[in-house]
Amino acid sequence: MKPLRFLACLLLTSPLLMSSTASAQTLPTPPDAAQHPHVVTAPHGAQRQDPYYWLRDDERKNPAMLAYLNAENAYADAVLAPTKPLQDKLYDETVARIRQDDASVPFRERGFWYYARFETGKDYPIHARRKDGPGVDAASLLAANTVGEFHDEQVLLDVNALAAGKDYYNVGDYEVSPDNTTLAWAEDSNGRRQHVIRFRNLATGVDYPETISGVSGDLVWADDNRTLFYIENDPDTLLTVRVKKHVLGSDPKNDPVVHEEADDNYYLSIGRTRDERYIIIAMSSTLSSELRYAPAANPVQFSVFAPRARDVEYEADHFGGRWVIRTNADGATNFKLVTAADGATSRTDWQDWIGHRDDVLIEDFELFDGFTAIAERSGGLERVRLLRANGSEEFVRADEPAYSMGLATNSEPNTDWVRYSYTSMTTPGSVYELNVATGERRLLKRQPVLGDFNPDNYVTERLWATARDGTRVPVSLVYRKGFARDGKAALLLYGYGSYGASMDPGFSISTLSLLDRGMVYAIAHVRGGQELGRRWYEDGKLLKKVNTFTDFIDVRDFLVREGYAAPDRVAAHGGSAGGLLMGAVANMAPDKFRVILSQVPFVDVVTTMLDPSIPLTTNEYDEWGNPEDKTYYDYILGYSPYDNLRAQAYPAMFIGTGLWDSQVQYWEPAKYVARLRDVNTSAAPVVFRTNMDAGHGGKSGRFRRYREQAEMYAFLLEQLGVD
Template sequence: MNADPHANLPTPPDATRKPHVVTAPHGASRDDEYYWLRDDTRTDPEMLAYLAAENAYADAWMAPLKPVEDRLYEEIVGRIKQDDSSVPYRHRGWWYYSRFEAGKDYPVHARRRDADGIDAMSIQRANEAGDFGNEQVLLDVNALAAGRDYYSVGAYEISQDGRLMAYADDTVGRRQYVIRFKNLDSGEVYADEIPGTSADVVWADDGRSVFYIENDPETLLTVRVKRHVLGEPVAQDALVHEEEDDSFYMGLDRTRDDRFICIGLSSTVSDEMRCAPADDPREFFVFAPRQRDVEYSADHYDGRWVIRTNEAGATNFKLMTAPTDARSRDAWQPWIAHRNDVFIDGFELFRGFSVISERANGLERVRVLKSDGTEEFVKADEPAYSMGLATNAEPETDWLRYTYTSLTTPATTYEVNIGSGERVLLKRQPVIGFDASRYVTERLWATARDGTKIPVSIVYRKGFEKNGRAALLQYGYGSYGANMDPAFNLPVVSLLDRGMAYAIAHVRGGEEMGRRWYEDGKLFRKKNTFTDFIDVTDFLVEQGYASKDRVAAYGGSAGGLLMGAISNMAPDKYRLILSQVPFVDVVTTMLDPSIPLTTNEYDEWGNPEKKDCYDYMLTYSPYDNLTRQAYPAMFVGTGLWDSQVQYWEPAKYVARLRDLDTSGNPVLFRTNMDAGHGGKSGRFRRYRELAEMYAFALDRLGVRGDPAAAG
């Protein structure tokens, strides 16, 4: 009999318990013995020592599985075409794209001037041949990231005349950006630097001034829009708008016709837009004043505004139009009516036709409205898929670009001619060694305990037997109305090739089934998200897709909240839990308005300063509901510099879990000391992290052996 490779491991870390009471304005209080692990400066030696001890323990526990981790990493990275490039798109006389060079972690952003005989396909062929002679490099992110543990370019924007570029970079992972400027004719990077911003930046037509958003340095909330003129001191930048309601986020954009620059202000339940002429943006007008429970977004093209809104009970949204000089909702006129069975997700305006992104029966679809009044849908050929608009930078065209993917189809970009119907395959994500014909995807419907039908997307390799013996990885999210559509997942192939199934539970809290799906999974109905996930697990086991003893659950961020909740509610149904940057200390975090995102999200989770919200949130907050019972094995990951979910939430959670767990199952806690919410930067480094987590999962699920042989 083989000896247990983990038999002689050191004792798991045991964090010191220190008395601390967290109080609420209404008088409620809770003990939090691990509150001391919070250090906003990230410098406390005792806290750092604890995180280091957890990392050391994870290293020791994973050491025997290093060969499996290495194999998984090699498989995943081996499927990536390392010198790949994006589909070029044309905009104001240039073709823009990004490309990767073999062996390098970061993209090169570049462009080529438009000319006769130049199109997306010819540029792709040139890139594949390594012919870069006619390109202009905008940003070589590899060079910018050299010597840094973390580096990310959040966005870049080109001036209207194509000569200047503004770009926003982050060297920590906290999504606090510095905006910089580059002359594309000379290559000179200007001395102007604007720190402490979001990634949004928009040029005015004058080619000398930009609008940007200043963040609060503590909460990271978007608080002020300013205008900077190149060459002038940043300290003198003009204030354009200061947002006093800290439940609103801000963004910047130009309208479809480039006529207006608009500030978008959005909370969970309402919106407001302020716009100014791009050629003279001195004064911004309010497009329609904010009103609670009324959401809207607008775009301008061909002499009119088109507005997507939920006003007047349009739960699944409708489209309205308004003249250019409209300044209130009174001027809005109906265009596309609200439907109870179709959710309008967005729209794009073109010369001669319009396109609507919508959802029906839990799946995305693209509807084309022609100028002659006819309409048609872009076709899909699989039962579970994801479809949406690609980059359509120029409205004066007869061609529509859209993307298509599924759990068995890598990301694909098509271009279709609206007049003739001709369709061109522009690009399919190359996946080395992958043959889609060897895999099967299904769309299933699980019945939740309240009778609601929950959509489930599942994939497995052909030959998979639904005999109740297989291992399953079930993924979920279920918050913010975010949709977890069934897109191709390159790393998951390694699990499928080892006989596992992979499922996405489209639980309430997303918008897969329309706006009501979201409303039924937030605030005082949040527990539906958790019970839906558990009920999907029961369904998949009952249908033979998995053994009841071989189910792993996976979620991150708000999906980590889901993982923490199901671990408390149904620990016996999961062999292990994989939880990345988990939001697990709900009540304490939402009681602290200084923490990033808190005030913006009162209408998502509730405001615990109100006793009814406090009491309900306390019934599911994972940290507060840990109890003395047997928990599944767990792998919990976080980033020290995470701006979305602070590192101390999972740190506290793991520390308390160690005190109460009676199972003896391993609990690993990995902190990336140089990473934020999205993990380490670079396209390969994150796969190393994922390979470690997968190796842990395979070990706990009893999945052995090499992947299935090709054929």
């Protein structure tokens, strides 16, 4: 077989990949995908020409399509070849900061301490446990793992062994039966998030013969230690459609359906309540949710906790003989907490407990004996509120102006200690535990950063930029101490702004390589996230989506005006829905960005949202709008990056995707790049990299992703003129 590079170069002269004029004398000729007439018609009659529609192949087997992707990869290799020494340097810098034989903070559950650890030079974790006993706690186990004392350890899953010989491998979830004897795990071997469930006898280490394919990563055992609940995916749309149960030793083909979701706007998930009494089936869409529950001791009949209703979201947990529910019912836009007695079957059974506030978003809660921990958001920052049974309360303190804080793994409720995570753009990820009774705080673990890293060498700030409509947009940024705000620096601006996902400021071990070269790194907390509460999300979705894009541009302008960056040295970065943001700002303000990094970008919004057979489409009508409605069609068409490419000078771009991506299909960025090459009047390079064996999250393994990132960052630094 001839090498792919040879095949790709050969195909540049084929009828499907015609030659084009080089974008610059120093660059090779980029691929030029053939055009084939294709009309995309909406139900209301609107039509659009899509000459690159042929690049879509649901089976990923079309030779012409694969030839184009390989040709683009060969072109990327050629364009990026001069940066190879810098790529290697960036990779080496990042990996040198990582403690390779690291381990997570252990947590106790049913008489065992569970954790994951890594071995030097290996890409994947080892999931293990140790028995509880006198003198055994998280600190002692962390110390033992640090010095390599594993004599009393039981390995549950050595993911390195499971991944051997595979281009991609990931364990979606693993669960141990209540009697601690049987392990079930869900594995994904191509990145498409279609898992296979396997079982292992933990006493003998022997795997059971049966496997269950085509499922999500959610697993829940019943109290009999032989019955496992799981969720079956639709093989085409990948939607979670059926909850089924399997009895160990039986044929999975005969597994009965416990619940089938008829509405394809809803996702399914399963779990157990805090007190382990109930198994829960949760159904959620963008705007509403529903919960069903059954006794874990006899999970035969699942009862509806409260019927679903439009614009009413809720999630519930059970502990101390009552239900506690987080909900936006009755106009609680930022959510409130309510309670209900056992046997509750409707919202009329709910009683208010922690009321709604316009300035505080309740994001999560955890129930303990004697107190409740509430994860909140106020003023764009996270905090943890501790509410005692006697009504007194306090907040967990933070020591920096911009940070990220949240509840960590709190596996057992009968304790005075609450664990929480803390990080900032200068503080590596940390796990603390706080004694609610005494106030004692202990640092259990801080992400080790090897080498000469000193957090005092870096400065983080929290700023507020004014958007064009007068809205104040929060900005988090970090730079190396000694930075001069003289308007000469290079800056990388990151953004997301969708689904109400908040992009909180956290530590990045690879970003240090940018900061140490004099760059500024910033996060624009644009509308569409939830940093400033639910309204912040509502003002960046549906018919207000453009606010997300203009906020990002306005933050860029603010940072330039304030001297944090030179106007011609600003880069932008986003992925997935953040890739939509990148495509939109590239069309709207191409002259304001020197380079754009776009990973797995959602750029063909109209065509995708018109096709319910594509995974995730139907679940997202309430996020983007359904273009079968002409009002939404026209609005989405006005910003969809693929549809708004036009003859103008675009910045340098690095665009990445995965062939097996189930969330943003590879053909979206492939079509986008093909059309961009037709209209772009700039000489700046456009690099399109497809991982042929990866999905939405890129390649598996903790080191391989840094190799990919080093390639992208080397491109970035070269374009910005950073040494």
